[in-house]
Amino acid sequence: MTLELRNLHAGYGRTQVLHDINLTVPAGAAVALLGSNGAGKTTLLKTIAGLVTPTSGELRWNGREQSHRSPHRRVADGVCLIPEGRGIFRNLTVAENLAMHTRGRGKAKAVETATRYFPVLGQRLSQTAGTMSGGQQQMLAVARALVTEPALLMIDELSVGLAPVVIDEIFAAIELLRAEGRSLLVVEQYVQRALAIADYVYILNKGRIVFIGEPAQCRSGTIFERYLGEGVA
Ligand SMILES: Nc1ncnc2c1ncn2[C@@H]1O[C@H](COP(=O)(O)OP(=O)(O)O)[C@@H](O)[C@H]1O
Numbered sequence: 001m002t003l004e005l006r007n008l009h010a011g012y013g014r015t016q017v018l019h020d021i022n023l024t025v026p027a028g029a030a031v032a033l034l035g036s037n038g039a040g041k042t043t044l045l046k047t048i049a050g051l052v053t054p055t056s057g058e059l060r061w062n063g064r065e066q067s068h069r070s071p072h073r074r075v076a077d078g079v080c081l082i083p084e085g086r087g088i089f090r091n092l093t094v095a096e097n098l099a100m101h102t103r104g105r106g107k108a109k110a111v112e113t114a115t116r117y118f119p120v121l122g123q124r125l126s127q128t129a130g131t132m133s134g135g136q137q138q139m140l141a142v143a144r145a146l147v148t149e150p151a152l153l154m155i156d157e158l159s160v161g162l163a164p165v166v167i168d169e170i171f172a173a174i175e176l177l178r179a180e181g182r183s184l185l186v187v188e189q190y191v192q193r194a195l196a197i198a199d200y201v202y203i204l205n206k207g208r209i210v211f212i213g214e215p216a217q218c219r220s221g222t223i224f225e226r227y228l229g230e231g232v233a
């Protein structure tokens with residue numbers, strides 16, 4: 001299951017945000033998508049998820065053009081986005097969040113799958129999601145995605161506002177996901193964490209891909225100083 005973007009352009013109404021994007025996430029690979037604020041990272045993930053419509057170019061999942069397929073169908077085909085700001089239902093309980101898209105016995109299975117990755121959620125199934133800590137809410141967001149058994153998981157700014165110990169726990173779940181052969185496309189503010197799990201790195205600047213490489217090629221720092229405003233030791 002490979003994700004392929006070819007000469008993709010997209011934006012909001014008349015505002016073009018993404019220009020001529022070429023990006024590949026090979027089956028089972030992890031890709032880190034980096035770039036400064038406003039570079040277009042969220043727009044790119046939303047376009048892949050079907051929440052923003054491309055104006056031209058190709059967007060293929062498993063060889064099949066996706067541009068005119070609904071977000072719902074893409075999720076059913078294994079493409080899942082955890083949006084910025086988590087995308088959980090704060091007024092529902094943890095269990096209701098986990099079982100939202102399932103019925104009957106599927107509900108129990110969803111809860112079982114989620115608590116396998118995040119045991120702490122098992123103790124909070126009847127708690128209203130919005131009353132948990134930020135870290136627990138983020139775990140719930142990841143867990144909700146995992147119960148859909150995605151082949152490609154996209155995560156937008158997972159670590160924002162979270163304590164390092166919580167981020168560790170979530171990244172451990174992500175490692176597990178990778179061990180299961182799933183693909184990842186990750187936008188992450190902590191560059192070192194992103195590099196640690198990535199097979200490939202893409203840097204987006206003003207809506208264009210300006211760098212494609214492997215994490216080892218990013219150590220030099222110059223590319224990061226230029227586009228991210230920071231060096232990488
Ligand atoms: N809903 C929207 N309508 C119009 N412009 C938007 C919208 N969302 C984002 N943008 C613009 O698109 C550009 C890229 O934003 P975004 O994809 O959120 O970047 P990033 O996630 O890299 O910070 C920015 O200039 C932003 O102002």
Ligand SMILES: [Mg+2]
Pocket residue numbers: 041042043084156157
């Ligand atoms: Mg963003």
